[in-house]
Amino acid sequence: MKHCPKCNRPYGDHETFCGIDGGKLVSDAAPVSAAPPQMNTPIVIEAPRVASAPAATDAIERIACEWCHAQNQKTALSCRACGAPLDIRNLVSESGWREAPRIRDMTEIHFGMSTCQVEGEIVPVAELNLGQGDAVFFEHHVLLWKDDHTPMSVMPLQGGVKRALAGMPFIISIAHGPGRIAFSRDATGELVVLPLHPGMELDVREHAFLLASHHINYSYLRIKGLRNILFGGQGMFMDRFVTSDQPGLLLLHGYGNVFERLLQPGESIMIEPGAFLYKDSSVTMNVESQKLTTGFFGGTGMNLARMTGPGRVGIQSMYVHHATD
Amino acid sequence: MGDQKTHTCPWCGLVTDASTLSCPSCGATIDAREVVTESGWAELPGRKDMAKLQFGDSFCQIEGNYVPVADMSLAAQDWVYFAHHVLLWKDPQVTITAMGLKGAWKRLLSGMPLVMTQAQGPGHIAFSRDAPGEMIALPLQPGQAVDVREHLFLVATGNVTYDWFQSNIWFTTRNGNETETHYPLGMFMDRFFTPNAPGLLLLHSAGNAFVRSLAPGQTILVKPTALLFKDPSVQMRLHIERPAGTWSSWRSWGNRYLWLRLYGPGRVAVQSAYTHMEDNGRNITRHSGATEQSWG
Numbered sequence: 001m002k003h004c005p006k007c008n009r010p011y012g013d014h015e016t017f018c019g020i021d022g023g024k025l026v027s028d029a030a031p032v033s034a035a036p037p038q039m040n041t042p043i044v045i046e047a048p049r050v051a052s053a054p055a056a057t058d059a060i061e062r063i064a065c066e067w068c069h070a071q072n073q074k075t076a077l078s079c080r081a082c083g084a085p086l087d088i089r090n091l092v093s094e095s096g097w098r099e100a101p102r103i104r105d106m107t108e109i110h111f112g113m114s115t116c117q118v119e120g121e122i123v124p125v126a127e128l129n130l131g132q133g134d135a136v137f138f139e140h141h142v143l144l145w146k147d148d149h150t151p152m153s154v155m156p157l158q159g160g161v162k163r164a165l166a167g168m169p170f171i172i173s174i175a176h177g178p179g180r181i182a183f184s185r186d187a188t189g190e191l192v193v194l195p196l197h198p199g200m201e202l203d204v205r206e207h208a209f210l211l212a213s214h215h216i217n218y219s220y221l222r223i224k225g226l227r228n229i230l231f232g233g234q235g236m237f238m239d240r241f242v243t244s245d246q247p248g249l250l251l252l253h254g255y256g257n258v259f260e261r262l263l264q265p266g267e268s269i270m271i272e273p274g275a276f277l278y279k280d281s282s283v284t285m286n287v288e289s290q291k292l293t294t295g296f297f298g299g300t301g302m303n304l305a306r307m308t309g310p311g312r313v314g315i316q317s318m319y320v321h322h323a324t325d
Numbered sequence: 326m327g328d329q330k331t332h333t334c335p336w337c338g339l340v341t342d343a344s345t346l347s348c349p350s351c352g353a354t355i356d357a358r359e360v361v362t363e364s365g366w367a368e369l370p371g372r373k374d375m376a377k378l379q380f381g382d383s384f385c386q387i388e389g390n391y392v393p394v395a396d397m398s399l400a401a402q403d404w405v406y407f408a409h410h411v412l413l414w415k416d417p418q419v420t421i422t423a424m425g426l427k428g429a430w431k432r433l434l435s436g437m438p439l440v441m442t443q444a445q446g447p448g449h450i451a452f453s454r455d456a457p458g459e460m461i462a463l464p465l466q467p468g469q470a471v472d473v474r475e476h477l478f479l480v481a482t483g484n485v486t487y488d489w490f491q492s493n494i495w496f497t498t499r500n501g502n503e504t505e506t507h508y509p510l511g512m513f514m515d516r517f518f519t520p521n522a523p524g525l526l527l528l529h530s531a532g533n534a535f536v537r538s539l540a541p542g543q544t545i546l547v548k549p550t551a552l553l554f555k556d557p558s559v560q561m562r563l564h565i566e567r568p569a570g571t572w573s574s575w576r577s578w579g580n581r582y583l584w585l586r587l588y589g590p591g592r593v594a595v596q597s598a599y600t601h602m603e604d605n606g607r608n609i610t611r612h613s614g615a616t617e618q619s620w621g
Contacts, residue, residue: 091375093386093396095416095449099374102390122391122457188391188457256392256457271414274455292409292423292440302409302442306417315414317453318392 066090067101068195081249082193083107083118093259100192100258100314109193111213111249114177124191125184126210126251130177135214137174142183142210142253150179155218172218183210185253189318192252192277196243201281204239208252208277216241216248240281252278256318263309270304275319280311335359336370337464350525351462352376352387366535366595369459378462380482380525383446385462393460394453395480395527399446406443406487407480411452411529419448441487452480454529458598461528461553470518473554475511477528485524488516494549494563494585496612498605509549509563509583509602516557528553532598539589546584551599556591563615581609586616 005026061074063086070081078085084101091099103124109116113131118124125144128136137155146152155172175181196202196216203221212218220237241250252258254277263269263283273287290302307313332343337351347354353370360368378385382400387393394413397405406424415421424441444450463471465485472490481487494510517526530553539545539559546564555561564584583604587593 091388093375093388094377094384094398095386095396095451097388097396099388190391255455256453257389257394259388259394268417269414270417272412275413275453290421292421292442302412302421304412304415316392317389317394317413318455318457319413319453 068193070195078104078107080110081195083109083116084193097259097261097315100190100254100260103191103193109249111195112215114213116249116251118191118193119182120184122188123184123186124189124253125182126191127180127182128175128211129180130175132178134177135174136181136211137172137214137218138183138211139207139209140171140173142185143173144182144184146175146181147179150181151176174214183251185210187253187255187318189253189255189316190258192254192258192314194250194252194278196241196248196250198243198245198247200243202241202250202278203281203283204241204250204252204278205276206237206239208254209239209241210251210253212241212251213249215246216243216250252314254314254316256316258314258316260312260314262312263307265310267309269307269313271307271313271315272319273303273305275315275317276305276307277314277316279307279313282309283311283313284308334370335367337462339464347373347376349377349379350464352378352385352460362535366537369461369530369534369536372460378525380464380523381484383482385525385527387460387462388451389453391457392453392455393458393529394451395460396449396451397480398449399444401447404443404445404483405450405480406441406483407452408478409440409442411454411479412442413451413453415444415450416448419450420445443483452527454479456529456531456598458529458531458596459534461530461534461594463526463528463554465517465519465524465526467519467521467523470516470557471526471554472557472559473515473517473526473528474550474552475513475515477530477553478515478517479527479529481517481526482524484519484522485526486518486520488518489513490516492561493613494561496563496583496609496615498607499610500605500607504610505605505607507603509604510552510561510585530594530596530598531600532596534594534596536592536594538592539587541590543589545587545593547587547593547595548599548602549583549585550602551595551597552585552587553594553596555587555593558589559591559593560588562586562588563613565609565612565615565617567617567619569620 062071063074063076064071065079065082065084065086067084068079068082070079072080072086076086083103085104103118105121107118112134114134115129117127119127153174155174157172219240221240222237258277286306287303288306292302331340332355333340334348334351334353336353337348339348339350343355345355352372354373372387374390376387381403383403384398386396388396421442421444424443492510492512492514495506495508497504497506534553564586566582566584
């Protein structure tokens with residue numbers, strides 16, 4: 001058995017590189033204990049393989065996922081970490097927006113000792129088979145079904161009154177492995193799979209996150225500036241997901257189609273506030289207003305969010321429209 | 326020389342040399358066959374993700390499948406106009422200004438957009454609506470016009486003129502002393518016309534879109550809220566149908582279907598995910614010109 005020295009993720013003997021961070025795997029010195037596993041303890045499992053094990057001579061040949069940059073076996077059809085198809089090109093518009101990969105029906109994604117299968121394409125479902133010691137957290141209204149023996153608990157959150165007043169969920173539920181549990185939202189859209197590498201910070205529009213693995217720290221960010229709160233389309237808070245020393249998996253649901261763009265330092269883009277889905281914490285967001293007037297009737301106001309790099313910005317095409325006046 | 330292949334787009338009729346994957350005028354996939362139902366409705370031709378359309382010196386890329394985005398790269402001299410709530414994103418240097426419309430008071434009363442917004446190139450600007458559906462590209466040739474049901478228009482190029490007219494499809498019901506007027510199609514319809522140069526009109530349909538050509542005098546009944554667009558030559562009337570075997574009281578309910586009767590010649594298009602039509606079910610006291618049918 002082998003494991004990744006960077007993220008401690010377990011792998012089988014025939015694997016050579018970590019599917020998440022590309023690190024060269026090392027053999028385990030000691031055999032796996034038969035005792036019940038604890039949280040964060042590396043446990044070796046044989047995850048389902050999409051292709052036969054590569055020979056030692058061609059172990060270097062890997063396919064880098066264009067969506068999450070994870071390294072995959074050269075015979076893999078979809079990314080092990082995010083489920084993106086590996087045999088199609090990255091779809092990038094001329095203006096620089098990268099389309100979120102359309103995950104094939106029944107694609108399986110691996111995280112920790114667990115797997116996530118993406119089912120359906122119009123309103124996709126994320127069905128998790130949680131391994132022992134793994135857990136995911138989520139807003140309770142996205143729960144679709146679960147095994148009756150899958151344990152559940154709630155995550156204590158700070159600022160519960162503020163969150164309740166701001167319309168954010170003040171109870172976040174946790175499902176623990178082992179067991180199966182499935183999630184979906186109630187609108188046409190795409191599942192956006194975002195494997196978070198250690199040390200990443202991602203800000204997400206409130207109510208857009210579907211689930212996150214337990215290695216991810218969840219907090220919220222108060223949006224500053226009255227104009228940003230009133231016209232920014234986010235309310236008062238944004239969700240913030242942070243990884244410390246372990247990678248994690250974050251699943252969002254975007255309404256319609258989802259596009260991502262990488263902004264260079266100082267580069268700006270104006271977006272409809274209701275279309276914002278996620279951004280790196282390094283990207284700043286400021287709402288700017290423009291009055292569109294026509295004679296006696298006064299016209300209307302238009303509010304657009306100026307996103308300034310560096311970092312990624314994700315948008316959804318079926319945006320939540322907010323009153324602009 | 327003589328055997329050079331050409332391709333006629335089944336959607337917009339543009340003849341190309343078949344060297345591209347999609348029609349440069351409307352984005353329809355070049356190698357797709359025209360899909361027509363046995364009843365005569367043609368399905369909107371398939372469009373490859375990231376299909377590119379050209380208008381003037383500018384381009385439009387259609388991105389996504391569920392809720393497609395029209396991502397426009399505007400040349401310096403080109404401009405487009407749109408209802409402001411369909412704007413998805415734009416480059417900071419693209420200037421947007423208000424475009425005045427006549428009849429503002431009537432438009433305000435009927436719930437139509439009071440202000441059209443125009444965007445001037447150069448730069449990128451993108452549009453989408455907030456419903457799953459299809460992006461319909463309607464290239465308009467000089468002298469061509471099309472009538473569009475209200476609130477379906479996404480964006481049009483600057484050389485397409487925008488006007489509106491009363492739909493004249495209405496009926497009234499009475500509740501005590503109150504008379505309520507209903508407009509199954511909306512009080513107004515949009516009319517787009519290209520007087521001189523070719524233009525491009527983009528619509529968004531909810532669900533799938535289907536189109537058919539009606540022969541002169543041919544008629545068809547469609548759900549009023551399913552109508553997408555029609556040629557101006559197509560005439561419309563209300564049609565009231567009363568099915569057999571339904572009970573009706575003096576105040577009525579549930580004993581009628583309200584249709585829109587369309588008369589050829591010309592194209593008509595419908596969308597599959599139509600909105601609910603407002604009808605309180607009370608007896609119709611007056612209505613616009615209509616045909617009627619009672620079964621049994």
